[in-house]
Amino acid sequence: MIEIKNVTKYFRVGFFGTRKNAVEDLSLDIDGGKVTGFFGPNGAGKSTTIKMIVGLIKASKGSIKINGYDSFDYRARLKLGYLPENPSFPRGLKGIEIINYYAKLLNKKINKNEIYDALKLAGIFYAKNTQAHKYSKGMTQRLALAVSIIGDPEILIFDEPLSGLDPIGRKEFKDIIFKLKERKKTIFFSSHVLADSKELCDRIAVLVNGRLIKNENLENIEKEAAAYAEEKKEERLSGEYNTPLEVYLYDLMLKNRKN
Amino acid sequence: MKNILYGIMYSFKEIKNSKIFYSFLIFALILISGSYFVSQTSFISQGRIMVDFSIFAISIFNIFIGIFIGASVVYDDIEKKSIFLSITRPVKRTEYLTGRFLGLAAAxxxxxxIMMFIFYFVLLIMHKFIVPVVPNAGAAVSGAKSVHNVHSNNVNLQNNSASYAASGHPFTFYTLPQPLIIQGLFIIIESVFISAAALLFSLVTSKALASIFAILIFFIGNVSSRMNDLVKPVKKIIDGKVVIVHQANHILASIVRFIYTVLPNFSIFNISSEAAYKVNVSSGMILYRAAYGICYTTLLFIIASIIFSKKDIS
Incomplete structure (x- = not known):
């Protein structure tokens, strides 16, 4: 469904334009109908990878294909929905006007009921006639979610979907992801919150310093985590992380971090 | 094509609701309405002063809209990340940019x-500069009193309307003279043109710098033809021979000629003197100047599209 092959992305930084790798030689296949969690610390390159997948930035090397199309080709996005981190909308437009515009940009006919269903699923239907710049952060996030699921896309890419939400919002958002999972959608989401891993994911990929250090299905990674927990019995479970999987992922990131 | 159309409508709505657009529009309308008071400072040529002042207000505020909104229409989308949801739809980047740009052009x-309408109503109330529309004689009456009326301020409205009413028509419609309508068209072309420059600059630099560059281009484009005239050698015929009596510095002359050739010439869109004296503008000149503006705008937009299609948006 999504094939990422030997992708490297570098940016030029500083006065002399020194090359700085954000993602290095990343290869990853995202399977259809499954939820893949993309974990890593801040600055690991998760958002850069996601932006390359959705065609916002171009890979310096390697290729990314979605349903056989290059990620920069608009046809790659025919069945794709994307929820960015900290979404925002232009001033002065109502929620319903915004979602109507995005619905029209899909190459298929979307009726009013579908738009209303998306708004209801995202829990923002009640504020559809309010101007989007008056929304709270959680409401904006919900509107962006409604925009991303409109047209019933097969692939959903969420960049830090739970960041900045209150506990109620997080719970509701997770429920929405569960609902989408039941509908056999391909979901790829990034997060640095390890507690999200077990609840939501079928597969876990871990990125640290732009390098993919783990890409396994949940069962395998849980086995590894259990073995690791057994080994490190005496030092265990700290206050912050209280399941073997969380501890394993945390230690994995810590070990591979450069500084 | 459909995507471009939706983009235009969305952009137009967004710009129409923006504070900067409203502020410029309202301020321009105040100035146009206040042109009457400005004209009262003179005992003669009050109509001309009104026209000059109003055309200046309409022109400058549309240029401001073009520059400031042109520099922010895509830049702000990228800064605020609202572009993320647009171009991750099955939309080509060129379609998105075209929609945004044409939406701004529509605004x-x-x-x-709107400004021209208010200007028209002010002139209608003051009974200055407007011309009656007479069927089958429209061109003759509305157009051109041109050369004939070059030095007169008012059209003899009473006589025209009386003769028209006498012919059995209860109402007389008035219109703006041809050069004023053409000036309105040129203001649109000029503003869209400068907005294309601002849009292009905003894709390669910051919003503030893009606005400054666009203002500089506009300023230089307005004075370049005059500067070019200044550096031309001054010739005189002495004893039957053409003699150069004054020659500007060669380097300076080359720089001015280069600027004049490369940068757009905005002064051709200013026909306020023709408008103020009601001198008709020939259709050839209108077509040439409109084509110049449209071609240059298209060229700038194509360059902007190429840059935008390769740009990393993060």
């Missing part, structure tokens, strides 16, 4: 039309 047309 400029909208504001110019």
């Amino acid at each position: 400029i047309i909208f504001s110019t039309v």
